[in-house]
Amino acid sequence: MSETSSGTLDLESLRSFLVVAQLGTLAAAAEQRHRTVSAISMQIKRLEERLATRLLIRGARGMTPTPAGEALLREARALLGQHDRLLARFTGQGLSGRVRFGMPEDFARELVGQILPEFLARHPDVLLETVTATSGALAKRLERGELTLAVLLDRPYRLEGGEALWRTSPVWAAAREYVLDPEQPLPLGLHPVDCPYRAIGLEALEAEGRSWYAVFTSTSVNALETAVESGLAIGVLDRERLTPAMRELGPADGLPALTGAEVRLHLGQRMSAASKPAVEALAALLHERLYQRGLWRERGAAR
Incomplete structure (x- = not known):
């Protein structure tokens, strides 16, 4: 039985396409989407057949979008975001409150490009305020109660607690x-x-x-x-x-070897009761996407 009808695009296939384009491998996308590699591959194939164009190509650094794929990425993000916001409003599954999130600028492209838009699509009534700074500056802001959530490295200013996500190289x-x-x-x-x-x-x-x-x-x-x-x-x-x-x-x-740092997820100690569920929801999504994997997948992984 066909996964799509002749006059529509399958939303789940679009979601899989976005994840493959972001992570660069079918294997990584399958793990994140809790599907088999063959299922993800079939979704991409049917999407390409439906649109009558090649969307992804394999290269030295994994699977990357073609020009048509880049155009679809922009449209698909907007379409899925609108769909998820509509669903959240009518099902009452969306959260509200305020999340003040801090991250190093080095992480901004990956987090802002995928994870934060996904969170807001799920919870359109949440007021998300995001800032970038060095990890040391973010740690101090977290201690002062200016942030409710932060992803930061444990150098040069280590905070107690937090959850280890991955180690840098x-x-x-x-x-x-x-x-x-x-x-x-x-x-x-x-x-x-x-x-x-x-x-x-x-x-x-x-x-x-x-x-x-x-x-x-x-x-x-x-x-x-x-x-x-x-x-x-x-x-x-x-x-x-x-x-x-x-x-x-x-x-x-003639240069010394460098030691890695640990990237940790920290929740602020001062936040309103109304905002806590939203803060914890974003923390859970960050953990799901980043724990023991980091921002980048190994592009040479099996596909």
Whole structure:
């Protein structure tokens, strides 16, 4: 029996398409959607047949949308969001209240691109206020009661409690053609003082007595990545953020190995009773999507 009729698009197939486009593999999408890989594959195939166009292609970094797929992504997010908001209002399943959520800027693209819109689609009456800052700054804001929920690293300012989600993989990043001079101080691109990766990199350098100076400092991860790609600076980035214009440096290049940090989910201690169910619902969704997996799936996983 066909999963779709001749005149409609199947909403569950659209949801599967969004998840495959986000995670990059059928296996990862199947795990998240609690379906088999073959079921996800069949949904994508039928969606492509219904629209008479190729939506996804396989490449070195997994499955990525075609131009038609990119156009469908935008329309599908809007359609599914409207559907879920309508359903929540009429079934009374939506929550209300206020959630003040904090996250490092490094995580914004993945969280804002998928998880937060999904949460608001489920609960359109929730007032969500989202801010980005360094993990140290977010931890202090959480302690002051300015945030009700935060995803942050346990460096350089560790909060008690919280739930471990995943461990990061920081590496030294340089432009692909960058030539390191071991006789000169290391030119670094850095985030502000409260940044975990800044702390990780500087502690490793100081432990070995390696001299350095900040040639570029910015709160923007995109600006820092540009400084690395251009050869202006060496930075400390998560390995998954390396671009084709960068290469990883390490002990073979005379730089110390870096230790990872733990990403933790923290609930604020001060929130209204009316907002607590919404805060806990977002925390549960973040746990479901991120626990032991992080923001990025391994693109080379089996499909």
